[in-house]
Amino acid sequence: MKIPLLQTSALSPALDAALADAYDVHRLWEQDDTAAYLARHGARIEAIATSAPVGASAELIAALPALRVISCRGVGLDKIDLQAARERGIAVSGTFGVLTDCVADLAFGLMIDVARRISAADRFVRDGRWQREKFALTRRISGKRLGIVGLGQIGRAIALRAGGFGMRVRYTGRKPVDGVDYGFEPDVVALAYWADFLVVSVSGGPQTRHLIGASVLDALGAEGFLINIARGTVVDQAALVAALSARTIAGAGLDVLEGEPDVPGELLVLDNVVLTPHMASGTRETRQAMEALLLENLQAFFRTGKLVTPAL
Known part of the structure; x- marks a missing residue:
């Protein structure tokens, strides 16, 4: 069975498809009532795929009792509640280095x-x-x-x-x-x-x-x-x-x-x-590398328990 993963927002057609192919993806941004959706499905979710502008709040993390890892596309992790993740022992990665x-x-x-x-x-x-x-x-x-x-x-x-x-x-x-x-x-x-x-x-x-x-x-x-x-x-x-x-x-x-x-x-x-419109990492080459690293972090974590580019 595929690992249940919560995706917080659309990332790119290629990355969205790759996530859907590898994981049981729950597309949070498509839900009209996110609280009700999380109440129904949150207990199963083991991973989050997110981006730096969206992150993962303390409230979101609290709604996912089985959460083990957060993989973020980006290096600015200020919208991820790192303290909440640390207290729960949740691994967090960013796409460090490639941008x-x-x-x-x-x-x-x-x-x-x-x-x-x-x-x-x-x-x-x-x-x-x-x-x-x-x-x-x-x-x-x-x-x-x-x-x-x-x-x-x-x-x-x-x-x-x-x-x-x-x-x-x-x-x-x-x-x-x-x-x-x-x-x-x-x-x-x-x-x-x-x-x-x-x-x-x-x-x-x-x-x-x-x-x-x-x-x-x-x-x-x-x-x-x-x-x-x-x-x-x-x-x-x-x-x-x-x-x-x-x-x-x-x-x-x-x-x-x-x-x-x-x-x-x-x-x-x-x-x-x-x-400029927050475009510093917005080249095709860098965005492809960031998305590949987001996937690689998830794959490495579920295979070995370790992240390639950990933040925590």
Whole structure:
């Protein structure tokens, strides 16, 4: 008999089909009354397949007394109640490693775009303004100072790319990272004061909520740029909108927002911010690798009791 698995949302046609082929899949997002559905079927469910934007709440975990494993497509696990899983001894995996390069690539894309104003220049040409006025001078990337908030796998990949641009790199985090030559700055405000570009690359969740607030943005200053490819909750969005509007920072490149996909109207009218729709891992190659790893984690757990890329 197939193992009963709860799928929290549609993932992709290929992954949905692969899950259905290997497991007895219960498609939670299709149910009109999820509480009633879980009351009927929850006692049998041994696994959850989910994604980072959906996660698995404490309430959902509590409704599944036989749950043994949660396999997530994504690396941001802030919407999975890890404490609830830990208390129950439930294994949790993310698709760590396979999306690192694409997220780091987009971080640099945003950095180049907002500093060189590529999107703004495109609008300038399309609006017919090139024929009657000059485009304003922009800012260079090469040789500048890059501060990275969170030197995990993605942060290190961003730092590696910075070497190709001759940038100086410092970072901050809970503690220094062994085996790296970049300078460690224990205080994020001090890092922002030093940096020309500040890239946010930390996990979301209560511990990092509004880590980048008004004091950090003030320290970054009128010549500094903020890049966020982490989670929208890490940045105090009201403070950021105020800083961008007042030009107390030079600009921002944002792949994530608080309350996404809703976008504050104040951001939409600013020309010193580049906005992308949480697409950092959204390449065909990376998404295929993430989905293969979600399946591999489930298969490994039920075969050996161990995950390939465990979070717990």
